[in-house]
Amino acid sequence: MAVLTINNVGQSFGAFDLFQGASASLPHDGKAGLVGPNGVGKTTLLLIVAGRTTPSSGSLHLARGTRLGYLPQDASLAFEGNDHTVYDEMLTVFAELRRAEKQLREMELAMSNGRSSPDLLEQYSKQQAQFEQAGGYDYERRIKQVLTGLGFSDDKWAMSLPHLSGGQKTRVLLAKLLLDKPDLLILDEPTNHLDVEAIEWLEGTLKVWEGAILIVSHDRYFLDRVVNNIWEMSAVGIESYRGNYTAYVQQREDRWQQRLQAFADFKEYAAKEMDFIRRNIAGQRTQMAQGKLSRLAREVEAIRVGGLDALGKMQGQGWARTASDLDLRRPAGTVGELQEQLDALPQPTRPHTLSMRLHPSHRSGNIVLRTQNLQVGYTGHPPLFVSDDIQLNRLQTAALIGPNGTGKSTFLRTILEQMPPLQGEIWLGASLKLAYFAQAHEALNLNNSVLDEFLHHHPMLISEARSYLARFLFRGDEVYNQVATLSGGERGRLALAILALEDANFLLLDEPTNHLDIPSQETLQEALEVFDGTILLVTHDRYLVDRLASQIWEVRNGRLRLYNSTYQDYLAQREAETAAAKAETAVVKPSDPDPGSNGTPLSKNAQRQRAEAIATVEAQIAAAEAQMEALSEALQDATQAQSFDRIQEISLEYAATEAKLEQLMASWETLLDE
Numbered sequence: 085m086a087v088l089t090i091n092n093v094g095q096s097f098g099a100f101d102l103f104q105g106a107s108a109s110l111p112h113d114g115k116a117g118l119v120g121p122n123g124v125g126k127t128t129l130l131l132i133v134a135g136r137t138t139p140s141s142g143s144l145h146l147a148r149g150t151r152l153g154y155l156p157q158d159a160s161l162a163f164e165g166n167d168h169t170v171y172d173e174m175l176t177v178f179a180e181l182r183r184a185e186k187q188l189r190e191m192e193l194a195m196s197n198g199r200s201s202p203d204l205l206e207q208y209s210k211q212q213a214q215f216e217q218a219g220g221y222d223y224e225r226r227i228k229q230v231l232t233g234l235g236f237s238d239d240k241w242a243m244s245l246p247h248l249s250g251g252q253k254t255r256v257l258l259a260k261l262l263l264d265k266p267d268l269l270i271l272d273e274p275t276n277h278l279d280v281e282a283i284e285w286l287e288g289t290l291k292v293w294e295g296a297i298l299i300v301s302h303d304r305y306f307l308d309r310v311v312n313n314i315w316e317m318s319a320v321g322i323e324s325y326r327g328n329y330t331a332y333v334q335q336r337e338d339r340w341q342q343r344l345q346a347f348a349d350f351k352e353y354a355a356k357e358m359d360f361i362r363r364n365i366a367g368q369r370t371q372m373a374q375g376k377l378s379r380l381a382r383e384v385e386a387i388r389v390g391g392l393d394a395l396g397k398m399q400g401q402g403w404a405r406t407a408s409d410l411d412l413r414r415p416a417g418t419v420g421e422l423q424e425q426l427d428a429l430p431q432p433t434r435p436h437t438l439s440m441r442l443h444p445s446h447r448s449g450n451i452v453l454r455t456q457n458l459q460v461g462y463t464g465h466p467p468l469f470v471s472d473d474i475q476l477n478r479l480q481t482a483a484l485i486g487p488n489g490t491g492k493s494t495f496l497r498t499i500l501e502q503m504p505p506l507q508g509e510i511w512l513g514a515s516l517k518l519a520y521f522a523q524a525h526e527a528l529n530l531n532n533s534v535l536d537e538f539l540h541h542h543p544m545l546i547s548e549a550r551s552y553l554a555r556f557l558f559r560g561d562e563v564y565n566q567v568a569t570l571s572g573g574e575r576g577r578l579a580l581a582i583l584a585l586e587d588a589n590f591l592l593l594d595e596p597t598n599h600l601d602i603p604s605q606e607t608l609q610e611a612l613e614v615f616d617g618t619i620l621l622v623t624h625d626r627y628l629v630d631r632l633a634s635q636i637w638e639v640r641n642g643r644l645r646l647y648n649s650t651y652q653d654y655l656a657q658r659e660a661e662t663a664a665a666k667a668e669t670a671v672v673k674p675s676d677p678d679p680g681s682n683g684t685p686l687s688k689n690a691q692r693q694r695a696e697a698i699a700t701v702e703a704q705i706a707a708a709e710a711q712m713e714a715l716s717e718a719l720q721d722a723t724q725a726q727s728f729d730r731i732q733e734i735s736l737e738y739a740a741t742e743a744k745l746e747q748l749m750a751s752w753e754t755l756l757d758e
Contacts, residue, residue: 087112087150087268087296088133090322092409093142095128102128105321106142110313112267115290115297117307117329120317121435122573122601126300127157127272129317133298134270146268153266157273159257160250170248170256171241174227177263181223184215192735212735216716221742223263230259233285235278251277262289271299275306279487280624302602304329305626318435329627333606343432346392354380354426361419377422381415384425391432437603438577439555440611445587449514452476452590452618453499458508460495460644467506468494471644476635478513481612481619483629483651486639492622493523495644496592499620519588523595523622525575527582530568534558534578537567541582556581557604572599580608589617597625626651694755701752708745715741 086109094104103125110116118126131137132144134154146152156162163173175182191208194200219226231241234255245253254277261269275283287309290297301307307314307329314325314332323339325332357380364373382403386394390410398406406412416422453476461467468491476482484492497503499510500520512518529537539549553563556577567575576599583591591612597605609628612619623629629636629651636647636654647654715738718730 085112085147086110087114087147088298089145090129090133091143091145093129093132093139093144095125095132095137096140101319103317103319103321104141106317108315108322108324110268110296110298112147112296113294114313115293115311116299116313116315117311118298118300118315118317119307119329119332119602121437121603122571124317124319126317130154130270130272130298130300133268150268151264151266152268152270153261153264154270155254155258155261155272155274157254157276158250159254162257163245163253166245169242169244170231170236171227173245173256174231174259174263177260178223181215181218181220184211184218185220188212188215192739196736208735226263230262233282233289234259235282255282258286266295268296268298269293271297271301273301274299275301275303280485280626281487302597302600302605303625303627304602304605305630308627340432340434343392347432350383350387350392350395351426351429354384358419358423358426365419377419378415381417381422381425384422384429385412385415386410387429388425435603436557438557438580438607440580440584440607442584442591442611442615442617443587444589444615444617445517446515446589448478448516448589448618450478451511452478452480452513452516453620454511454513456509458510458644459506460491460498461506462494462503463506467642469639469642469644471508472646474637474644474646476618476620478618479616480634481621481632482635482637483633484620484622484637484639484644485624485629490639492639493594495639496520496594496620496622499592516590517586517588518590518592519583519586521579521583521591521593521596523598525579528567528575528579530566532567533564534567534570535563537578538581542585552585553581573601573604576600577604584611591615591617591619593619594622595624596621597623597628698752698755701748701755705745705748705752708741708748712738712741712745 088110090106090108093106095102096104106129108116118129120126128137132139134152136154166173168176188208188211191204191211194204195208215221236255236259240252245256248256258271258274274286278286283303283306287306290310297310299307299311309328311328312326314327314329316323316325316332316336325335327335357376361373361377361380364370365377367373382398383395386398386406389412390397390406394406394410397409416425453474455471455474457473458471459467460469460471474482484495486492494503498505499512500518529540532540534553535546535549538553539546542549544552550563553559558574558577558581565574567578570578576596580596596608600608605625605628609631612628612632619632621629621632633651636649636651638645638647638654647657649657715734718734
């Protein structure tokens with residue numbers, strides 16, 4: 085049974101229909117990604133599913149008892165009037181568990197003071213089992229795991245909610261939802277305020293999520309790793325696809341080809357029917373011809389309004405119901421009228437998307453960019469990073485990745501000679517023509533119209549400019565909109581329109597897919613895949629990196645490290661390095677200074693002592709965990725035997741062992757940090 089069923093839902097605002105005819109269902113373990121152009125109504129549909137707004141038409145059904153959790157794009161007002169700390173807000177999720185825990189401690193105290201009875205014994209046994217089954221012994225560990233996974237370091241846990249930024253509050257709400265484990269988790273752009281490490285952690289969490297998930301996201305790599313269904317939303321409904329995002333792209337192409345073939349088959353069938361009708365409408369087989377005329381006229385009317393899918397619907401449920409559902413008009417009644425309608429049927433076309441081509445004016449030299457002993461940063465300040473020596477050749481694509489604030493955009497400006505390197509050399513190759521896409525679109529004049537700004541960069545006839553801008557989805561009077569009033573996605577499309585006519589052979593792109601909807605991201609990717617030049621790409625878009633990059637330049641901890649490999653090979657190498665580092669955690673290399681000393685390396689004897697101490701604590705932790713497991717089993721046996729004295733003894737020993745385990749874990753973490 086489905087946890088969520090959407091039936092012919094639509095939303096209108098006055099005379100404006102945002103979308104109509106949305107139908108889909110989500111099973112209890114389904115994970116669906118909702119995709120579609122910006123402005124089609126994805127967020128509105130999530131609000132309807134979450135019960136925050138009412139649809140204009142259609143219906144929505146949730147399975148009985150379904151618990152919902154909803155994350156909006158902006159949760160800055162979610163904690164208004166709430167002065168909890170981050171950690172205290174997480175504890176509210178477990179309010180019932182904490183009340184049960186308090187009751188257990190009170191009963192244990194009563195039993196230890198000799199105030200016992202068979203009724204108390206039975207009540208304690210029952211509540212202790214319920215408490216353990218509900219996760220009472222690990223909720224604090226879960227809180228730590230989720231907060232750390234979403235990028236909250238320990239020092240942020242005590243921050244009060246009013247002092248957090250909007251993005252931090254959104255992450256706090258996401259953490260609460262993950263801890264609460266609703267039956268249906270509704271997420272609107274959950275990766276917006278997360279760095280790559282937090283996104284990867286969230287992917288791992290959602291992949292094993294036991295409930296249903298409905299996600300709106302522009303992060304195609306995230307959708308690839310999390311969802312098992314794609315809902316493609318348009319103004320006239322939802323089309324469902326099985327599998328992740330990459331599977332959806334292939335299935336969508338297959339369906340378009342099938343529709344084109346089906347349309348051609350229908351036209352061929354209709355031509356044969358019309359030939360029969362014309363030859364027999366006034367002859368001996370008039371009745372048969374009239375029947376064919378009536379049937380074909382209904383089919384044409386259904387296709388005219390609802391496309392080829394409506395034809396299948398009509399064949400399944402009949403003309404009357406289809407006419408009512410789609411508001412069909414009276415079918416053609418004459419041969420001439422039917423022929424006109426048949427000729428006017430449009431061939432299936434793809435939704436309007438950005439159209440982009442990149443053509444270098446000439447070929448560059450083989451070596452495009454080279455550095456030696458490079459340090460990047462601002463004069464008078466420590467370097468942002470020290471770089472491995474780099475060589476980027478013609479037709480290669482380098483992806484510059486790393487956390488925010490590490491100097492990636494500064495490096496691009498250094499290459500563009502807008503600022504000098506702190507140390508070292510940068511050489512640009514021969515016959516280069518550079519084009520730069522700035523993340524914040526600083527080159528755009530906010531006071532200009534779209535048309536004037538484009539003509540400022542590329543003078544041409546107004547008619548040619550308007551025709552060209554239409555390829556970037558600026559149609560009609562939209563070309564007269566002021567740049568200052570454009571959304572982030574619209575500014576991105578205008579910047580791409582300008583970039584595409586630069587005829588450059590070396591592209592420096594700083595977050596080019598930011599704010600673009602998925603169809604526009606796909607078009608940009610396709611243009612870059614066939615670009616006959618060299619690309620340096622700064623982006624958090626892992627899907628784009630995965631499809632394009634032949635080199636990975638990772639900036640982390642003050643160093644730019646070059647991986648001469650694809651993104652998948654880079655991930656594999658990074659995972660291997662992380663595993664190796666964990667395996668060596670208990671051993672300090674001779675060259676490593678002891679942070680607790682004056683910076684001199686640890687002696688071999690000190691290294692041995694530290695490794696032995698860690699090993700000892702780890703053995704004690706394992707023993708304590710095994711003891712707790714044995715005590716839990718013994719407690720169950722004592723409960724079944726109704727042995728009050730034994731239950732009291734084991735309960736006290738269990739509490740003492742649990743406290744000991746917490747101390748051992750703290751000692752272990754301290755030793756690792758030394």
